[in-house]
Amino acid sequence: xxxxxxxxxxxxxxxxxxxxxxxxxxxxxxxxxxxxxxxxxxxxxxxxxxxxxxxxxxxxxxxxxxxxxxxxxxxxxxxxxxxxxxxxxxxxxxxxxxxxxxxxxxxxxx
Amino acid sequence: xxxxxxxxxxxxxxxxxxxxxxxxxxxxxxxxxxxxxxxxxxxxxxxxxxxxxxxxxxxxxxxxxxxxxxxxxxxxxxxxxxxxxxxxxxxxxxxxxxxxxxxxxxxxxxxxxxxxxxxxxxxxxxxxxxxxxxxxxxxxxxxxxxxxxxxxxxxxxxxxxxxxxxxxxxxxxxxxxxxxxxxxxxxxxxxxxxxxxxxxxxxxxxxxxxxxxxxxxxxxxxxxxxxxxxxxxxxxxxxxxxxxxxxxxxxxxxxxxxxxxxxxxxxxxxxxxxxxxxxxxxxxxxxxxxxxxxxxxxxxxxxxxxxxxxxxxxxxxxxxxxxxxxxxxxxxxxxxxxxxxxxxxxxxxxxxxxxxxxxxxxxxxxxxxxxxxxxxxxxxxxxxxxxxxxxxxxxxxxxxxxxxxxxxxxxxxxxxxxxxxxxxxxxxxxxxxxxxxxxxxxxxxxxxxxxxxxxxxxxxxxxxxxxxxxxxxxxxxxxx
Numbered sequence: 245x246x247x248x249x250x251x252x253x254x255x256x257x258x259x260x261x262x263x264x265x266x267x268x269x270x271x272x273x274x275x276x277x278x279x280x281x282x283x284x285x286x287x288x289x290x291x292x293x294x295x296x297x298x299x300x301x302x303x304x305x306x307x308x309x310x311x312x313x314x315x316x317x318x319x320x321x322x323x324x325x326x327x328x329x330x331x332x333x334x335x336x337x338x339x340x341x342x343x344x345x346x347x348x349x350x351x352x353x354x
Numbered sequence: 355x356x357x358x359x360x361x362x363x364x365x366x367x368x369x370x371x372x373x374x375x376x377x378x379x380x381x382x383x384x385x386x387x388x389x390x391x392x393x394x395x396x397x398x399x400x401x402x403x404x405x406x407x408x409x410x411x412x413x414x415x416x417x418x419x420x421x422x423x424x425x426x427x428x429x430x431x432x433x434x435x436x437x438x439x440x441x442x443x444x445x446x447x448x449x450x451x452x453x454x455x456x457x458x459x460x461x462x463x464x465x466x467x468x469x470x471x472x473x474x475x476x477x478x479x480x481x482x483x484x485x486x487x488x489x490x491x492x493x494x495x496x497x498x499x500x501x502x503x504x505x506x507x508x509x510x511x512x513x514x515x516x517x518x519x520x521x522x523x524x525x526x527x528x529x530x531x532x533x534x535x536x537x538x539x540x541x542x543x544x545x546x547x548x549x550x551x552x553x554x555x556x557x558x559x560x561x562x563x564x565x566x567x568x569x570x571x572x573x574x575x576x577x578x579x580x581x582x583x584x585x586x587x588x589x590x591x592x593x594x595x596x597x598x599x600x601x602x603x604x605x606x607x608x609x610x611x612x613x614x615x616x617x618x619x620x621x622x623x624x625x626x627x628x629x630x631x632x633x634x635x636x637x638x639x640x641x642x643x644x645x646x647x648x649x650x651x652x653x654x655x656x657x658x659x660x661x662x663x664x665x666x667x668x669x670x671x672x673x674x675x676x677x678x679x680x681x682x683x684x685x686x687x688x689x690x691x692x693x694x695x696x697x698x699x700x701x702x703x704x705x706x707x708x709x710x711x712x713x714x715x716x717x718x719x720x721x722x723x724x725x726x727x728x729x730x731x732x733x734x735x736x737x738x739x740x741x742x743x744x745x746x747x748x749x750x751x752x753x754x755x756x757x758x759x760x761x762x763x764x765x766x767x768x769x770x771x772x773x774x775x776x777x778x779x780x781x782x783x784x785x786x787x788x789x790x791x792x793x794x795x796x797x798x799x800x801x802x803x804x805x806x807x808x809x810x811x812x813x814x815x816x817x818x819x820x821x822x823x824x825x826x827x828x829x830x831x832x833x834x
Binding site: 314328 | 586
């Protein structure tokens with residue numbers, strides 16, 4: 245997705261309102277005009293601070309996703325009780341026929 | 355080892371005090387004091403009294419109700435409790451009643467502890483002041499115009515105000531230790547994987563750990579022994595029993611090599627730095643070999659943290675979509691419903707972090723931000739590893755300053771983030787760390803001294819923490 249440019253910029257460009265609006269859409273959030281202005285300034289400040297690490301020469305270090313040296317362990321495949329369906333559905337915003345009920349997923353238009 | 359919880363449980367187990375009295379006293383203190391502090395979102399008076407009577411019947415029958423018999427415990431509101439609202443101080447979970455108990459809650463109950471209420475927090479544990487709560491801020495018991503720290507500010511304030519002897523919090527970048535320091539109580543983050551995260555509503559899964567807050571180091575040790583140990587329902591839970599730490603608290607520090615971390619002293623307010631140096635001297639007098647060490651990698655920890663934690667949060671919080679639990683704002687189709695629900699349900703800081711994380715993970719920026727931050731995480735872990743070749747434990751400040759004023763940092767998220775600079779390194783590395791109260795500043799506000807140890811170094815950690823506690827001076831001008 246990042247195209248043919250193999251080298252990431254060491255200092256990415258400052259974030260602007262258009263990008264903040266795009267990121268909000270990706271995160272399924274809607275921003276008012278006020279919020280868009282405020283968040284753009286605040287996110288730009290946070291990213292400028294984070295960009296401090298852009299200067300570091302760490303390319304020969306392994307990325308650390310997790311503090312533990314985890315390896316996969318398989319348990320025996322034995323059936324056991326799970327959460328009670330009715331109790332769980334009782335806390336859902338809407339349920340029907342013992343399932344979660346949601347509004348229309350596919351629209352009439354393409 | 356005269357912790358309040360230890361003494362209380364002993365008294366209940368031996369029948370010299372009833373669990374009912376203990377619970378009634380706690381409820382009474384909350385009723386008189388919490389309208390000012392606002393540590394609790396929900397107080398479980400009836401349930402707690404019922405449970406206390408059960409414990410008293412167990413004692414009367416000659417059986418042992420457990421190591422925390424009759425001890426009232428406050429629970430941060432991101433820990434699931436069966437049938438009891440668990441909101442993370444967020445509108446998006448208002449009124450939601452979990453169908454199960456977190457493993458830590460189950461273990462506390464099994465040990466005879468009595469959950470007395472759910473405590474206020476920064477929404478989804480995102481914050482350092484407990485001001486990002488949909489039900490308003492918690493106030494610092496030492497000065498009601500100041501924050502208690504966060505995100506476990508309700509739990510820290512509940513212990514500091516004397517409402518409960520012990521509480522549970524969660525610590526992703528300092529959320530147990532920072533409020534503990536600002537409120538003048540003990541707060542401990544275990545080694546990643548020592549305490550099960552099953553039933554902890556996730557913020558940043560590779561960093562989150564549940565841990566105790568208490569008035570004394572001994573009580574924190576007892577709590578860890580009760581809640582720690584393998585849990586098959588958490589795939590990141592270490593396959594080992596809870597660490598043996600209570601016996602370590604009074605073991606002393608004779609011959610222990612302790613490194614005073616330059617970066618965790620120099621980058622703090624003068625009075626905080628002075629207390630930390632005094633703690634180091636006291637440990638020297640107690641027989642430890644104390645030397646200063648610079649770990650320059652620590653200075654990059656915070657920047658890496660504020661990319662990694664939001665990135666993980668943006669993924670974890672995708673589950674709040676209005677389908678299965680909590681709030682739903684109706685809309686004609688499911689995508690619009692998702693957007694309307696999340697827009698109405700999340701507060702400003704949560705939205706900021708979700709967007710920061712989404713951005714750091716998005717195409718074109720992933721390498722420059724997220725992947726880079728993960729390499730810096732390794733850099734910080736390497737810094738620790740080098741230091742632990744020479745030292746058994748490390749010492750520094752828990753926070754750069756003492757408690758700040760309510761509202762002081764709410765308009766400047768970055769200033770708020772800097773409150774975590776001393777605590778994030780231990781989270782990035784997955785190591786245990788503890789904050790122990792050590793005197794105060796000119797205003798009598800508490801100062802916390804932080805002890806850190808290598809992964810699974812909990813016994814050493816508690817030995818050093820115990821020695822710091824024994825050497826701690828009284829606070830001048832403190833309200834309590």
